[in-house]
Amino acid sequence: xxxxxxxxxxxxxxxxxxxxxxxxxxxxxxxxxxxxxxxxxxxxxxxxxxxxxxxxxxxxxxxxxxxxxxxxxxxxxxxxxxxxxxxxxxxxxxxxxxxxxxxxxxxxxxxxxxxxxxxxxxxxxxxxxxxxxxxxxxxxxxxxxxxxxxxxxxxxxxxxxxxxxxxxxxxxxxxxxxxxxxxxxxxxxxxxxxx
Amino acid sequence: xxxxxxxxxxxxxxxxxxxxxxxxxxxxxxxxxxxxxxxxxxxxxxxxxxxxxxxxxxxxxxxxxxxxxxxxxxxxxxxxxxxxxxxxxxxxxxxxxxxxxxxxxxxxxxxxxxxxxxxxxxxxxxxxxxxxxxxxxxxxxxxxxxxxxxxxxxxxxxxxxxxxxxxxxxxxxxxxxxxxxxxxxxxxxxxxxxxxxxxxxxxxxxxxxxxxxxxxxxxxxxxxxxxxxxxxxxxxxxxxxxxxxxxxxxxxxxxxxxxxxxxxxxxxxxxxxxx
Numbered sequence: 001x002x003x004x005x006x007x008x009x010x011x012x013x014x015x016x017x018x019x020x021x022x023x024x025x026x027x028x029x030x031x032x033x034x035x036x037x038x039x040x041x042x043x044x045x046x047x048x049x050x051x052x053x054x055x056x057x058x059x060x061x062x063x064x065x066x067x068x069x070x071x072x073x074x075x076x077x078x079x080x081x082x083x084x085x086x087x088x089x090x091x092x093x094x095x096x097x098x099x100x101x102x103x104x105x106x107x108x109x110x111x112x113x114x115x116x117x118x119x120x121x122x123x124x125x126x127x128x129x130x131x132x133x134x135x136x137x138x139x140x141x142x143x144x145x146x147x148x149x150x151x152x153x154x155x156x157x158x159x160x161x162x163x164x165x166x167x168x169x170x171x172x173x174x175x176x177x178x179x180x181x182x183x184x185x186x187x188x189x190x191x192x193x194x195x
Numbered sequence: 196x197x198x199x200x201x202x203x204x205x206x207x208x209x210x211x212x213x214x215x216x217x218x219x220x221x222x223x224x225x226x227x228x229x230x231x232x233x234x235x236x237x238x239x240x241x242x243x244x245x246x247x248x249x250x251x252x253x254x255x256x257x258x259x260x261x262x263x264x265x266x267x268x269x270x271x272x273x274x275x276x277x278x279x280x281x282x283x284x285x286x287x288x289x290x291x292x293x294x295x296x297x298x299x300x301x302x303x304x305x306x307x308x309x310x311x312x313x314x315x316x317x318x319x320x321x322x323x324x325x326x327x328x329x330x331x332x333x334x335x336x337x338x339x340x341x342x343x344x345x346x347x348x349x350x351x352x353x354x355x356x357x358x359x360x361x362x363x364x365x366x367x368x369x370x371x372x373x374x375x376x377x378x379x380x381x382x383x384x385x386x387x388x389x390x391x392x393x394x395x396x397x398x399x400x401x402x403x404x405x406x407x408x409x410x411x412x413x414x415x416x417x418x419x420x421x422x423x424x425x426x427x428x429x430x431x432x433x434x435x436x437x438x439x440x441x442x443x444x445x446x447x448x449x450x451x452x453x454x455x456x457x458x459x460x461x462x463x464x465x466x467x468x469x470x
Contacts, residue, residue: 019269026263027256034255035248044249051259059267060460085354088361089446132244140365142358150211151244157213165355170376172208179207183240190239 007071014062026055029072033079039148040083042136050086054079073159080145080163087141128189135185139178146171147178201230206237268460338398339459345394346456349403352391353449356384356410360442363417364433372429375422382418385411406448413441 013021030051037050057078065074136144142164149155161171201223209220224231359380366372392407
């Protein structure tokens, strides 16, 4: 993936000693990092912490940035690594937090498009949110990371493999295991309508 | 018609566009009603998985920057050729940054050993500074930078090691378990671990040496395991990981390493300002 010209120019300026040029990179990518971090940690305060630490680390390690990957991808790798550390630490302290929209959240309806020819819509209650949460919570940290990267962020298997330090085959298997767990949790809500 | 049905794994890969032969999968789905239905069920499940993200606020970028800015020191130009003698330490740092861009881990190790050779030549055996000599501050800086290079490298090393051990300890038990990926990762980590331990020993950082030594024994054990193990063998590895509290130790040392590196960075910045 080629690096965006604006990002490349900003990186070069920062490396030449212009600290304020880093602000452009922060402004361009903060929200993407926040979205990713929130989906990984399931918590706004922790997502904020991940955003802050990601940019600090990116700044400190900017000279090691290799331009083959886009700057955003590189940032996301840093964010994922830090989030995974955070999740691992938290595991020892407390149980996983509830997924956004899960228990304790106000009841809300989600419209789901089934994959069948001819649109068929079903309205899901908070029960499905709970099932989705159980699906996410049943995943290991690596599975959750791989799933968020693949399902929500559209990252490639190669990127997942690099971030999770797995072979391509293992990364594919990790995504599949995560899909299986999610499917197991959600299938009671979907099978009847799609089958 | 192809009578071999697509597996659940192949269907999931196809959903995300990761199938090895997407055209063949599409053809099969057109011909095979059972697989088509299964795929539609999978699509229905996965397309329903959403995770709404809260809006962080209109001025979020500004808030992030205002918290970040005070913590950022201006970076040196990484490829300075002619550094003034009084800035020798900075040029060593710049050289390290330049090498690091070639490949983070390899360069970190190379830098640590290079700086080791430089400092061993320049620092007297007692480790004290040579009064009035031009080389004394340079060697002390080189030693500090070397230590800092090691700490930066260790941050990533501990993260990776922790991940491999956690993944291994949390694997789903089965009669026959494939741990080839973890075993291969442990082999790679082992090589780095040895280099870091040697560097830590040269720097007389006993606490790090002890942790890295313990980690090395664990990595040796995992890397020597066959790719496929029985449930009992896996259980043995997991018990070893848990009984020694190695993951907890890594987390503690990792956090200390980060803090120590941050302190060194701050004191290096102060030194630069005063010189």
